Amino acid sequence: MTATKVSRSGGLQVEQTDWVALVGQFGALIVLVVICTVFWWLEPAFASQRNIFNVLRQVSIYGVLAVGMTYVILTGGIDLSIGSLLAFAGLVAASVEKGGRGLLSIGAAGEAAGYGVPAAAVAAITVGVLGGLLQGFSVSKLKVPPFIVTLGGMSIFRGAALLWSGGQPISAFRDEYKVLGQGFIGPVPIPVVIFALVAIVGFVALKYMRFGRHIYATGGNAEAARLSGLNTNRVITSVYVISGLCAGFAGFLLSSRLNSAEQVAGIGYELTVIAGVVIGGTSLFGGEGGIFGTVVGILLIGVLSNGLTLLNVNPYYQQIVVGLIIVFAVFFDQLIKRRRR
Amino acid sequence: MDRSTALLWMENVSKSFPGVQAIDNVSLHVGAGEILGLIGQNGAGKSTLMKILSGVYPVDSGEIVLEGKLIHITSPHQAQQLGVAIIYQELNLLPNLTVMENIFIGREPGPSLFVNRRQMEADTQAILDHLKLNLRPNAPVRTLSVAEQQMVEIAKTISRQVKVLIMDEPTSALSESEVKTLFAIMAELKQNGISIIFISHRLEEVIHICDRVTVLRDGRHVGDVVLHPVRDVTKDDLIRLMVGRSLETFFHEEERAEALADDVVLEVRHLSLRGNAQNADAEVLRDVSFDLRRGEILGLAGLVGAGRTELVRAIFGADKRTTGEIVLEGKPVRIDSPRDAIRLGIGLVPEDRKGQGLILGMAVRQNMSLVNLAAFTRLGFIDRREEAQGVANYVQRFQIRTPTIERRVVNLSGGNQQKVVIAKWLMLKPKILIMDEPTRGIDVGAKSEIYDLMHQLAGQGISIIMISSEFPELQAMCDRVICLTEGRLTGILPRSEVSQESLMHYCTLREHALLKDGEISL
Numbered sequence: 001m002t003a004t005k006v007s008r009s010g011g012l013q014v015e016q017t018d019w020v021a022l023v024g025q026f027g028a029l030i031v032l033v034v035i036c037t038v039f040w041w042l043e044p045a046f047a048s049q050r051n052i053f054n055v056l057r058q059v060s061i062y063g064v065l066a067v068g069m070t071y072v073i074l075t076g077g078i079d080l081s082i083g084s085l086l087a088f089a090g091l092v093a094a095s096v097e098k099g100g101r102g103l104l105s106i107g108a109a110g111e112a113a114g115y116g117v118p119a120a121a122v123a124a125i126t127v128g129v130l131g132g133l134l135q136g137f138s139v140s141k142l143k144v145p146p147f148i149v150t151l152g153g154m155s156i157f158r159g160a161a162l163l164w165s166g167g168q169p170i171s172a173f174r175d176e177y178k179v180l181g182q183g184f185i186g187p188v189p190i191p192v193v194i195f196a197l198v199a200i201v202g203f204v205a206l207k208y209m210r211f212g213r214h215i216y217a218t219g220g221n222a223e224a225a226r227l228s229g230l231n232t233n234r235v236i237t238s239v240y241v242i243s244g245l246c247a248g249f250a251g252f253l254l255s256s257r258l259n260s261a262e263q264v265a266g267i268g269y270e271l272t273v274i275a276g277v278v279i280g281g282t283s284l285f286g287g288e289g290g291i292f293g294t295v296v297g298i299l300l301i302g303v304l305s306n307g308l309t310l311l312n313v314n315p316y317y318q319q320i321v322v323g324l325i326i327v328f329a330v331f332f333d334q335l336i337k338r339r340r341r
Numbered sequence: 342m343d344r345s346t347a348l349l350w351m352e353n354v355s356k357s358f359p360g361v362q363a364i365d366n367v368s369l370h371v372g373a374g375e376i377l378g379l380i381g382q383n384g385a386g387k388s389t390l391m392k393i394l395s396g397v398y399p400v401d402s403g404e405i406v407l408e409g410k411l412i413h414i415t416s417p418h419q420a421q422q423l424g425v426a427i428i429y430q431e432l433n434l435l436p437n438l439t440v441m442e443n444i445f446i447g448r449e450p451g452p453s454l455f456v457n458r459r460q461m462e463a464d465t466q467a468i469l470d471h472l473k474l475n476l477r478p479n480a481p482v483r484t485l486s487v488a489e490q491q492m493v494e495i496a497k498t499i500s501r502q503v504k505v506l507i508m509d510e511p512t513s514a515l516s517e518s519e520v521k522t523l524f525a526i527m528a529e530l531k532q533n534g535i536s537i538i539f540i541s542h543r544l545e546e547v548i549h550i551c552d553r554v555t556v557l558r559d560g561r562h563v564g565d566v567v568l569h570p571v572r573d574v575t576k577d578d579l580i581r582l583m584v585g586r587s588l589e590t591f592f593h594e595e596e597r598a599e600a601l602a603d604d605v606v607l608e609v610r611h612l613s614l615r616g617n618a619q620n621a622d623a624e625v626l627r628d629v630s631f632d633l634r635r636g637e638i639l640g641l642a643g644l645v646g647a648g649r650t651e652l653v654r655a656i657f658g659a660d661k662r663t664t665g666e667i668v669l670e671g672k673p674v675r676i677d678s679p680r681d682a683i684r685l686g687i688g689l690v691p692e693d694r695k696g697q698g699l700i701l702g703m704a705v706r707q708n709m710s711l712v713n714l715a716a717f718t719r720l721g722f723i724d725r726r727e728e729a730q731g732v733a734n735y736v737q738r739f740q741i742r743t744p745t746i747e748r749r750v751v752n753l754s755g756g757n758q759q760k761v762v763i764a765k766w767l768m769l770k771p772k773i774l775i776m777d778e779p780t781r782g783i784d785v786g787a788k789s790e791i792y793d794l795m796h797q798l799a800g801q802g803i804s805i806i807m808i809s810s811e812f813p814e815l816q817a818m819c820d821r822v823i824c825l826t827e828g829r830l831t832g833i834l835p836r837s838e839v840s841q842e843s844l845m846h847y848c849t850l851r852e853h854a855l856l857k858d859g860e861i862s863l
Binding site (some may be wrong): 231 | 683702722
C-alpha cells in the first residue's frame with residue numbers, strides 16, 4: 001500500500017467546507033450579533049468597555065462549566081451534578097485556604113494560616129475530578145443512565161457540601177485568595193481570562209486532538225466506535241471527569257470572586273449551562289456540536305440578561321426569554337438537519 | 342398509454358440534493374391495475390423518486406399527473422389523500438397496539454372521544470377477509486411475524502382508498518412461502534384496479550410478478566421492459582440494463598493462484614459461547630475449531646441462528662463470555678475486546694453497516710481514519726493534512742463515489758458506505774479481515790466491485806473470513822467453506838466440494854452433530 005500523493009487539482013477535492021453545518025454553527029452567532037446591535041442601539045451604555053467586561057465576567061463561571069458540559073453532551077450524556085459539585089469543591093477549597101474547617105478541622109484548628117491558594121485550587125479540582133470519576137464510572141461501567149447518575153450526584157454532592165460546612169458559609173479570605181476571582185489584568189477581569197483559556201484549551205482538544213475525535217465518534221455511534229477499537233468506556237468516563245474538573249475549578253473561582261464559599265452556591269447552574277450548550281448547537285443526542293457554539297450560547301444568555309436589565313425590563317421576563325430562545329434554537333437546528341437529509 | 346389514460350404519469354421529473362443530481366429528467370407511468378417493477382442499483386434514484394411521489398421530497402421540476410389531473414404533492418398526508426401510499430422496508434406499525442388499532446389509527450370509528458371497538462373489529466375483519474388474511478383483529482402486532490406485520494401494513498394502506506401502492510423491498514425479510522402469500526395479495530389488489538409500484542433487488546421476483554419494469558441508472562431512466570403477456574426477459578437482461586454490462590463480470594469463476602499452502606495464520610480451538618440477548622444460558626457456540634490460511638478466503642455458511650455472526654464477533658472480542666483458544670501465527674493470544682483484535686491485525690466489517698460499521702453523522706474522512714487514527718496523530722494532535730491525503734488515497738483506490746471526503750457518510754449510497762467500512766479496515770493494513778455479509782443490501786455493480794477488492798486483498802496475503810447467506814456467492818468466492826448448524830461446526834468443505842447442494846446439506850446437519858456428540862436429540 002503505497003502512499004501516493006493525491007494532487008489537489010485531481011478529481012477529488014480534499015478540503016471543502018460543509019456550508020450547511022457552518023450556517024448551523026453560526027446561527028447562534030448571528031442571533032448574538034443582532035441582539036447586541038439592538039441593545040447597543042436602545043442603550044448606548046451597553047457597549048461601554050465597562051459593561052462588556054461586566055457581562056463577560058458574569059458569564060465566566062457558567063462558561064467554564066459549559067466547556068465541561070459540552071464534552072459530556074457530545075457523548076450523548078448529561079451532567080446535572082455540576083452545581084452541587086461546584087458548591088462542594090468551593091467549600092473544600094475555602095477550608096484548605098482557611099487551614100481547617102468542617103471535616104478538615106481535626107480537633108480545634110484555630111484561625112492559623114492556611115495551606116495557601118494553590119493548595120486550595122488543587123483541592124477543589126481534586127474534589128471535582130473524583131466526583132466526575134465516580135459518576136463516569138457509574139455511567140460507563142455500571143451502565144446507569146447519565147441522567148440518573150448525575151441526578152443522584154446532584155443530591156449527593158449537595159449533601160456533602162452541607163456536611164462539610166455544617167451548614168455555615170466560609171467567608172473572608174486573604175487577598176491572595178481573592179485575586180483570581182476579583183482581580184484584573186489591565187482592564188480585563190481575571191475570570192474572563194480564565195474562561196477564555198479554558199474555552200481555547202477545550203476547543204483545541206476537541207477539534208484537533210485524537211481524544212476529541214474519539215468523543216465525537218463515541219457520541220455519534222458508541223457501538224461502531226467500540227468495534228473500531230475505541231475504548232468507549234474510557235472516553236465516557238473521561239468526559240465526566242472533565243466536567244467535574246471544570247465544576248471543581250469553577251467552585252474555587254466562585255468562592256474567590258464572592259469572597260465566600262456557600263453550601264447553596266451553584267443551585268440551578270446546571271440548567272443555565274445546559275441551555276447555553278444547547279443554544280450553541282450541540283445536539284443532546286451526542287456527536288454534533290462544539291465549544292465555539294457553546295461560548296456563543298453562553299454569551300447569548302449573558303447578554304440577554306444584562307441587556308434586559310439595562311433596559312429596566314422586569315427580571316422575571318428574562319427567564320421567559322431564555323426559555324423561548326432554547327426552544328427556538330433547537331427548532332432551528334432541527335430545521336437545518338431536515339434540510340440536509 | 343398516455344397522460345390522459347394512465348393512472349399515474351410522471352414526466353421529466355428532476356430532483357437534486359447539494360452536490361448530487363439524484364433524479365435527472367425521469368419519466369414513469371403506471372396504468373390502472375398494473376404492477377410496475379422499479380429497479381436499479383443502490384443510489385440509482387428509486388427511493389428518491391418514490392419519496393417524491395409520496396410527498397416526502399418536493400420536486401425541482403417536472404409534472405405529476407394522476408388520473409388525468411396535474412397534481413402537486415406537498416406532503417405525505419396529502420399524497421395519502423390523493424390515493425398514493427407507500428410501504429417502506431422498515432414497517433411503521435405500533436408494536437403494542439392490536440392489528441385493528443394499527444389499521445384504524447388516526448381515524449378510529451365512533452363518536453368523537455370514544456372508540457367504537459365493535460365496529461372497528463368488524464371493519465378490520467372485513468378488510469382481512471377481503472385480503473384473505475388469517476389474522477385476529479385483536480392480536481397485538483408485536484406477536485406477529487415480520488410477514489404478518491407486513492400484511493397488516495398492507496391492510497392498513499388498502500383501507501384508505503389507495504390508488505397507487507408503492508412497495509419498497511417488501512420481500513427482503515420474507516421467507517419463500519410468505520413471498521407467495523404476498524404475491525397472491527398483490528394479484529388480488531391488481532384485480533381491484535389498484536396500481537402497484539414494486540421496488541426490489543430480487544430480479545426473479547420482479548420478472549415473476551410485474552407487468553412492466555422501469556429501470557433507473559444514476560438517476561436517469563434507462564429503459565422500460567414489458568413483461569406482460571410474454572415473460573421472455575431474463576435476469577441477465579435486467580442486470581445488463583441496471584449496470585450497463587452483463588452478468589459475466591459479476592462473478593469471478595477463474596481460479597485464484599493457490600498461494601495458500603500450509604501457512605496457517607489463525608487457529609480457532611474449541612471455541613464455545615454461552616448466552617444471548619434472550620437467554621443467558623443458551624448455548625450459542627459449541628466447541629468450534631478451524632483454521633485460516635494466509636491469503637485465503639474462508640466462507641462461513643449457516644442458516645439464520647446458526648451462530649455465524651456470534652462466532653466472528655467472538656473471535657474479534659466483541660462479546661465476552663467465550664471459552665476456547667485462539668492462536669495467531671503460532672502464538673496463543675488473548676482477545677478480550679475489539680481493541681485487542683485490532684492490535685493483533687484483525688478487522689471486522691460488521692453485518693449491520695449503519696448500526697455498527699459507520700458513524701453516520703460523521704464525514705467520510707473521520708469514518709475512514711477512525712481505526713488507524715494513531716497513524717495520523719503526533720503528540721495527541723491529528724495531522725489533518727496527512728489524514729486527508731491518506732483517506733483521499735483510499736477513496737480513489739476504491740472508487741468511493743463521494744464529492745469530497747468531508748461528506749457525511751449518511752448521504753452516500755449503500756455500496757459506497759460499505760466501501761468506506763472496508764477501506765477503514767484496510768487503512769490498518771490487517772492480517773485478517775472478517776466480513777459479515779459484506780454484500781447485503783448493496784446493488785450488483787457495487788457487489789462486483791467488492792468481490793474484486795476481496796480477490797485483490799487475498800492476493801496480497803490478507804486472509805478473509807466471509808459470512809454470506811447467499812450460497813452462490815460463497816461458491817464463487819471462497820477457497821474453503823465452513824458450515825455451522827446451531828452453533829456447531831458441521832463441515833469444512835474445500836473449494837472442489839462446495840456447491841449449493843452440499844452447503845445446504847451441511848448447514849442442516851442437526852441430527853448428525855447431536856448424534857456425534859453422543860447426545861439424545863432435542
